[in-house]
Amino acid sequence: xxxxxxxxxxxxxxxxxxxxxxxxxxxxxxxxxxxxxxxxxxxxxxxxxxxxxxxxxxxxxxxxxxxxxxxxxxxxxxxxxxxxxxxxxxxxxxxxxxxxxxxxxxxxxxxxxxxxxxxxxxxxxxxxxxxxxxxxxxxxxxxxxxxxxxxxxxxxxxxxxxxxxxxxxxxxxxxxxxxxxxxxxxxxxxxxxxxxxxxxxxxxxxxxxxxxxxxxxxxxxxxxxxxxxxxxxxxxxxxxxxxxxxxxxxxxxxxxxxxxxxxxxxxxxxxxxxxxxxxxxxxxxxxxxxxxxxxxxxxxxxxx
Numbered sequence: 001x002x003x004x005x006x007x008x009x010x011x012x013x014x015x016x017x018x019x020x021x022x023x024x025x026x027x028x029x030x031x032x033x034x035x036x037x038x039x040x041x042x043x044x045x046x047x048x049x050x051x052x053x054x055x056x057x058x059x060x061x062x063x064x065x066x067x068x069x070x071x072x073x074x075x076x077x078x079x080x081x082x083x084x085x086x087x088x089x090x091x092x093x094x095x096x097x098x099x100x101x102x103x104x105x106x107x108x109x110x111x112x113x114x115x116x117x118x119x120x121x122x123x124x125x126x127x128x129x130x131x132x133x134x135x136x137x138x139x140x141x142x143x144x145x146x147x148x149x150x151x152x153x154x155x156x157x158x159x160x161x162x163x164x165x166x167x168x169x170x171x172x173x174x175x176x177x178x179x180x181x182x183x184x185x186x187x188x189x190x191x192x193x194x195x196x197x198x199x200x201x202x203x204x205x206x207x208x209x210x211x212x213x214x215x216x217x218x219x220x221x222x223x224x225x226x227x228x229x230x231x232x233x234x235x236x237x238x239x240x241x242x243x244x245x246x247x248x249x250x251x252x253x254x255x256x257x258x259x260x261x262x263x264x265x266x267x268x269x270x271x272x273x274x275x276x277x278x279x280x281x282x283x284x285x286x287x288x289x290x291x292x293x294x295x296x297x298x299x300x301x302x303x304x
Contacts, residue, residue, distance in 0.1 A: 008038065009050055016054055017175065025062040032058060049078060050092040053099040060103050072103045094120055094132045098139060105143060114143055134163055134172040142176055145183030150190045157187060161203045170210035177211040184208060185226055185268060192270030193222070193280050201284065222284050226268055234261045238274065239281035 012035045019028040032055050039048045052075050059068035075096055097120050104113035117140045124133035137160040144153040164170065173180045184204065193201070201222050208225025223232055230251070237247040244262070248255045262277070271277050 008035075008044070008047055012051075013054060016058065020058060020061050025058070028058050028062070046089060046092060050095055052078070053092070053096040056099040056103060060099075060106050068103055068106075072100060075100060090123075090127050090129065091132060094124060094129060094136065098135065101139060101143075105146075110143060110147055114140070114147070117143065130163065130167055131169060131171070134160065134167065134169060135175065137163060138172040138176050138180060142179040142183045145186050148186075150187065153183065153187050154191060157184070157204075158200065161200045161207075164207060165199070165203045170207055173207045173211040180211050181208060181225065188226060189268055189270050192276075193226075193284070194269075194271065194276065198283075205284075223281075227265065231261050231265050231268070234258060235265050235277065235281045238262065238265075239278050241278075 012031065016028055016031055019025070019031060032051065035051050035054075036048075038044075039051060052071065056068060056071040056075055059071055079093070079096055079100070097116055101113040101116045104110070104116065117136055120136045121133070121140065123129075124136055137156055141153060141156045141160055144156055160172075164172075184207075188196075196204070205222035205225065208222065212225060223235065227235065230253075233251055234247055237250055242250070244255050244258045248258045251258070262274075265277055266272060269277060269280050271280065
């Protein structure tokens, strides 16, 4: 029975994520209705409880505030055990807590959401829920960045990167793609890319590539996830030792535009000088033509 629960859950959750990504909320509601009828027909109580978390997630993302409030109340009662005839298994509990955390975040209760997610980090660790741990850590990372807590944000990112490196799974960043990129960019701007270990940079690059949804030839490059194509082009030229005038001619833009892009590069990479920017460009070269990097002990490919 649990096997069927998990199979149905994975299918509906994947389809629901795709519909939400395309903002096809009416179709997403129809999918939840379909799932509800299937649950009733098969008598799958465990899946029914997890469906409630999916419905709350949908309501929050769709901006249906009154429906979200109703579902959050029902899910909270379920989580606190007020409905003694209903239960959630461990996977279901984590999904429900994540849905509640999203609801709290959208209602400006970030500290409550963070406390909830922190409990789930410990819960996943104690139950060996590796894949769900990745989802919890990504949500925690995004929330800490939103609260501008750089130290905690960095610690959570390091934890996430270690788990992602061990399991080679990036589904968690796909679920939070925009928020993950924004959080990563904010942290790099705060800490500087040079302050990260090359191994961590390698995993971060792969995470950002998966989150981008693109198939760019530069997908193995962490800079592609942090900078625009024009900014990367300027950084490449900078690494060649070219002056701003030469860079402007090469990229067919004005010199003030080059200066503006260079300042943007400094800010986004967390550096404050041309020398440091060139070191970053040399180490994590902008125009790599490698395919997505592998999470193993292979040395990082660098542009020379």
